[in-house]
Amino acid sequence: ASVEGRRMVESRRSLPAFKQRDSVLKAISQNQVIVISGETGCGKTTQIPQFILESEIEANRGAFCNIICTQPRRISAMSVSERVAYERGEQLGESVGYKVRLEGVRGRDTRLLFCTTGVLLRRLLVDRNLRGVTHVIVDEIHERGMNEDFLLIILKDLLSRRPELKLILMSATLDAQLFSSYFGGTGVIHIPGFTYPVRSYFLEDILEMTGYRLTPYNQIDDYGQERTWKMNKQIPRKRKSQIAFVVEDALRAADFKEFRPETQESLSCWNPDCIGFNLIEFILCHICENGSPGGILVFMTGWDDISSLKEKLQIHPIFGNPDRVMLLACHGSMASFEQRLIFEEPASGVRKIVLATNIAETSITINDVAFVIDCGKAKETSYDALNNTPCLLPSWISKVSAQQRRGRAGRVQPGQCYHLYPKYVYDAFAEYQLPEILRTPLQSLCLQIKSLNLGSISEFLSRALQSPELLAVQKAIEYLKIIGALDENEYLTTLGRYLSKLPMEPKLGKMLILGAILGCLDPILTVAAGLSVRDPFLTPVDKKDLAEAAKSQFSRDNSDHLALVRAYEGWKKAEVESAVYDYCWKNFLSIQSMRAIDSLRKEFFSLLKNIGLIDGNPAIYNSEGNDENLTRAVICYGLYPGICSVVHNERSFSLKTMEDGQVLLYSNSVNARETKIPYPWLVFNEKIKVNSVFLRDSTAVSDSVLILFGGSISKGNIDGHLKMLGGYLEFFM
Ligand code: ADP
Ligand code: MG
Secondary structure, eight states: OHHHHHHHHHHHHTSHHHHTHHHHHHHHHHOSEEEEEEOTTSSHHHHHHHHHHHHHHHTTOTTTOOEEEEESSHHHHHHHHHHHHHHTTOOTTSSEEEEETTEEEOOTTOOEEEEEHHHHHHHHHHOTTOTTOOEEEEOOGGGOOHHHHHHHHHHHHHHHHOTTOEEEEEESSSOHHHHHHHTTSOEEEEEOOOOOOEEEEOHHHHHHHHOOOOOTTTTOOHHHHHHHHIIIIISOOSSOOHHHHHHHHHHHTTTTTTSOHHHHHHHHHOOTTOOOHHHHHHHHHHHHHHSOSOEEEEEOSSHHHHHHHHHHHHTSTTTTOTTTEEEEEESTTOOHHHHHHHHSOOOTTOEEEEEEOTHHHHTSOOTTEEEEEEOSEEEEEEOOTTTTOOEEEEEEOOHHHHHHHHHGGGSSSOEEEEESSOHHHHHHSOSSOOOGGGTSOOHHHHHHHHHTTOOOHHHHHTTSSSOOOHHHHHHHHHHHHHTTSBOTTSOBOHHHHHHHTSOSOHHHHHHHHHHHHHTBHHHHHHHHHHHHSSOSBOOOGGGHHHHHHHHHHTOSSSBHHHHHHHHHHHHHHHHHTTOHHHHHHHHTBOHHHHHHHHHHHHHHHHHHHHTTSOOSOGGGGBOTTOOHHHHHHHHHHHHTTOEEEEEEOSSOEEEEETTTEEEEEOTTSGGGGOSOOSSSEEEEEEEEEESEEEEEEEEEEOHHHHHHHSGGGGSSOHHHHHHHHHHHHHHHO
16 A cells, blocks of 8 residues: 555656645635636646645644535546545545535545535525535636536625635636636636647648548548438528638638648538548547557547447447557546546557547546547537527537647647648637637526525626626526516526426426426436437438338327337337347437436436435336326426417418527428328427527427416416316316
């Protein structure tokens, strides 16, 4: 143990943060608030909280100190706490613990707790002064996540009530001044780092160097195929994306004239809407054949494209061979054994390849990386306040993110970074990413403000680091009133109080609450989980008809949501017979999405149990004999006011919403195959605006269901309404 221990001390001492130990501790003792910036991997997250803990112990205050360190993601809270406990030679749950949604390890003697920002916000619900807490460390503030910006407003108020409380903010970029002036000009410490030079290759350099040819077809793969198909067939593209023009203009201006004609030809075929899996595979081969040793980190957009690429690489003779390559995924929903593998050193002669989301940009440092492949995109919620249309789509990253990604290649030796887009596109990137509070719907945030008793929503938000537009705030409040979470005076209703305790979109929470009470929780768990993951129904371009026919087998009643419920029931049965692969293949279902639905169902169930709405087993809450009309009503209750009217004409029908006028259906909706819909309304989950407004996943409902389950019914007391609903239901059934 002592050899191990000595090595640990050595490796801690070698981190740049260690050299700043004394100045950090001194600054903390002299200021109530300090901001620490330092490059990813310099030791902020693992070391600074330990410095504080150690110095409190040295000063004989160990028994009284209580340090909370927040992380934007659960995965980093878990992995960091494990690491810090290990560095201290302890088990998790002794002096170091963690707490994330639904999980945690902490003991009586835990003095340093890593938690998600959401967990600290929920603690503030019951303990607004954070009694007994001596230090709050807010990590990764440069990301400007909604929860972190929100927490900073609250902490700013709290500091005057708790003058002895210390606040430490940590950032991986050099934006410390912004935060320092928000807190009235506080101490700032920068930890200088060291990295090796990284050589950048943009798309044109890659093509020129390797001779790889892009054609309109070789950028298409299972995953990209689906997306391209969606772009081409479902969304009429009158205009090309801005990004495509940037490259076209450069080509026209002969800016690539010193490049070979083949390279120029290839660039003109580049499809900015696709992540070229084939190109990634080619570059991986190129590195393995020519490059020096070192890990490869591939930045992708999310769990879905990561698992698709992983499946593709697993059947490759090199990448699928564990004696040559350690192939890993790194994203927010990975299992904890997979997390541990990411930090593990591969056997000699084995190269580590990690397919990661932007989690690996700043929150998780993978040690031995020397090569980075950057697809240039990340998934983020973008939000248009005017149209109230949120959507989670991959979008181009900022220059700062691209530089962060590149920097990951230079930690251990001079590195290389392959950007899968031309330099001209990089030049067109925004300098910084907009803070989340300015680009996402504010409904959940508004509920939290209300449940924390923070007064007027708009007054409160005007005190943010950067305040959202008034229009966006008004839209959110209006929505919460319509769904019955707030009353006319902006007070939280009973439903609103329940919703604020459920860390999920209000519409999902609403659906689950009523599903639990009305005894159809089982199908509603599937619907709510299905709305949270990538569409499990696949539509490959060359098998479109077969795929759509497969989906329509699950549907008899004009509902995509109920089609999913049946598809999931079949999947469960196939699981018992160990036949899920066959089942998914035959029915064009994404096996990853089905698995994700399965695990989200369990998570939602535990959350409902936590707030005391249910106990026991979900089967109990499934009404006998599959009452689909009841399920349909609960779906309507959740999705309202996402509703459009069905207008029939001679041969088919058209759809209208109040705000948008005519709207269209995604072509893989079961309702898009119909010529007639025997109901007057469709409720839908999501609107996406691209030239026209498209609806994704819809369920047809009748007048009576809409009247009974449309939002306004839940105003006031939830119990009273449920009694009333019960009465109506008996009457109607
Ligand atoms: P920062 O927060 O400044 O980005 P960290 O404190 O997270 O840096 O990491 C400091 C160092 O500790 C890095 O070199 C990182 O690779 C290493 N490290 C962090 N977590 C682990 C872990 N779970 N296993 C092994 N090494 C780790
Ligand atoms: Mg960190």
